[in-house]
Amino acid sequence: MSAIEALITELARLPGIGRKTAQRLTFHLLQQPPEQAGRLASALVAVSERVRPCEQCGNLTEEQPCAICRDPRRDPALLCVVEDASAVAVVDRSTDFRGRYHVLGGRLSPLDGIGPESLRLDPLVARVRGGEVREVILATNPSMEGEVTATYIQQLLAGLNVRVTRLARGLPMGGDLEYVDGVTLAHALVARQEVS
Amino acid sequence: MRLRRLVARGFRNLADLDRELPPGGVALLGANAQGKTNLLEAVYYPVLFRSLRGAPDQEVARFEGPGFTVEAEVEAGPTATVAASYAAAGRRKRISVDGEEPARLADAVGAWLAVSFLPDDVALATGNAAVRRAYLDRLLALADRRYLRALSHYRAALAQRNSALRQGRSEVASAFDAPLAQAGAEIVAARERWTGEAAERFTAEFECLGEGAGTRLHYRCGEGLGQAESWRPALAEAMARDLARGMTSVGPHRDDLVLELGGKPLREFGSNGQQRAAAVALKLIELASLRAARGTEPALLLDDVFAAFDRDRQARLARRLLAGPERQVFLTAPRADELPPGLDLPVWRVENGRVIA
Ligand SMILES: Nc1ncnc2c1ncn2[C@@H]1O[C@H](COP(=O)(O)OP(=O)(O)OP(=O)(O)O)[C@@H](O)[C@H]1O
Ligand SMILES: [Mg+2]
Ligand SMILES: [Zn+2]
Numbered sequence: 001m002s003a004i005e006a007l008i009t010e011l012a013r014l015p016g017i018g019r020k021t022a023q024r025l026t027f028h029l030l031q032q033p034p035e036q037a038g039r040l041a042s043a044l045v046a047v048s049e050r051v052r053p054c055e056q057c058g059n060l061t062e063e064q065p066c067a068i069c070r071d072p073r074r075d076p077a078l079l080c081v082v083e084d085a086s087a088v089a090v091v092d093r094s095t096d097f098r099g100r101y102h103v104l105g106g107r108l109s110p111l112d113g114i115g116p117e118s119l120r121l122d123p124l125v126a127r128v129r130g131g132e133v134r135e136v137i138l139a140t141n142p143s144m145e146g147e148v149t150a151t152y153i154q155q156l157l158a159g160l161n162v163r164v165t166r167l168a169r170g171l172p173m174g175g176d177l178e179y180v181d182g183v184t185l186a187h188a189l190v191a192r193q194e195v196s
Numbered sequence: 197m198r199l200r201r202l203v204a205r206g207f208r209n210l211a212d213l214d215r216e217l218p219p220g221g222v223a224l225l226g227a228n229a230q231g232k233t234n235l236l237e238a239v240y241y242p243v244l245f246r247s248l249r250g251a252p253d254q255e256v257a258r259f260e261g262p263g264f265t266v267e268a269e270v271e272a273g274p275t276a277t278v279a280a281s282y283a284a285a286g287r288r289k290r291i292s293v294d295g296e297e298p299a300r301l302a303d304a305v306g307a308w309l310a311v312s313f314l315p316d317d318v319a320l321a322t323g324n325a326a327v328r329r330a331y332l333d334r335l336l337a338l339a340d341r342r343y344l345r346a347l348s349h350y351r352a353a354l355a356q357r358n359s360a361l362r363q364g365r366s367e368v369a370s371a372f373d374a375p376l377a378q379a380g381a382e383i384v385a386a387r388e389r390w391t392g393e394a395a396e397r398f399t400a401e402f403e404c405l406g407e408g409a410g411t412r413l414h415y416r417c418g419e420g421l422g423q424a425e426s427w428r429p430a431l432a433e434a435m436a437r438d439l440a441r442g443m444t445s446v447g448p449h450r451d452d453l454v455l456e457l458g459g460k461p462l463r464e465f466g467s468n469g470q471q472r473a474a475a476v477a478l479k480l481i482e483l484a485s486l487r488a489a490r491g492t493e494p495a496l497l498l499d500d501v502f503a504a505f506d507r508d509r510q511a512r513l514a515r516r517l518l519a520g521p522e523r524q525v526f527l528t529a530p531r532a533d534e535l536p537p538g539l540d541l542p543v544w545r546v547e548n549g550r551v552i553a
Pocket of ligand 2: 232233234499500
């Protein structure tokens, strides 16, 4: 395989990038000064060599434990459970949450061969058993599999002395009630709030 | 609702076409294998964004062609343009309504409404339960988008649950009970509600088609599954069996819309004429249900249906199917003398994929 072909093939493996885009990116890189490609290559190598999952929370980090787990101002009593490390950044950036995280590394999906043993559930139970955690906030994605994973964890933690909460699910902003699906509507009704 | 203009490119054996359609519809005449059914298929494609014969998109695309485009300019109060194109390379499908791509396919479904009646549809009476479930699903999805959402949630939960069962993981399978129950109950409740309303109409239509009295239509499903609460015990009870079989045995994917004549299944004991009449009756009810749910008259697509009936039945059928000034009808027949008597539609000829008005 030629060098060009090899790069196209590798890029096309990335999510959201088809063969056409991979070709475009490859030829774009080839038109840049060689240092550009060099910087990209060394950034890739650095990431793959230095970044590892945090041994405590599963977040991606260059140091053990990660900056969030090390931060003494973070409330160790609050644990936010997310599917992927990318969600840590999202929740941390857009909310006031200042507890700690636990990354599952996916969600239950038998069709993809992902069972409970593929998720970081044992470390989660161990952290809760450690006694410091008061509340586990289940922040899995609002997809069917995310919901199922949340329910599964809720049952897993049922015997332990910890409060378990789930992110509220409700109506999307900018929607039309008529087109909201029954499941979402039912959730929104159950989770209705006092307005007066 | 009327189709004002149809554009089809790269579709089956049809020569690329862009045509205005008469408000009352057309009769499509032509010898075998010229493209009459293909044209009906193009008309129906933007209803559900799939082939009315159930063919995958790559088969709908013209042989050796790059893909197809269908565009329907629909008049339903305001005009809407519903378009779909399929690229064979990458097998990608694009859908738009008035030039905008909806977030989900479900959001575009129902912008153009039609009911099709093909020779194979007699299987509604003679075929297995899957045929009738497909009938219910199509009809209810077009009547209410929430049904379509429930259906896709249900299928997703069922696929996951069955996969866990095949892996022998009952605790993982049970984790999918909640979404399965939620969506499944919605589906069962909608089907039960519909059947309750349609039952009387079915009996009346059947009689009206001259096939006698004593028919009954009812929905057969697991006890109480129209309520989500009933699911947990039902699923728990079936768990051992389901694990052994590697599939979920409870739920609307196992139900049936039962047709009976004199207390006996029509499928086994009905005559050919009775079975055909039952299928026609279901189609008429599909039309009426969609009209009631959507407040507009769907178009009617009839593929070669009259040939199978004798002259007397043809006349009765024509009266029922072609009634109503609002209804746009597209029908096919090999020759003019096979059209039902008293039909007053402009005739288009279809020859080797070309439409000659
Ligand atoms: N994807 C395709 N590309 C090109 N031709 C196709 C494709 N699919 C089917 N055909 C051709 O279209 C023709 C059939 O057209 P169609 O089914 O519309 O016939 P018809 O006019 O309805 O005939 P009949 O009266 O027998 O029902 C066949 O010759 C078939 O080979
Ligand atoms: Mg045909
Ligand atoms: Zn950490």
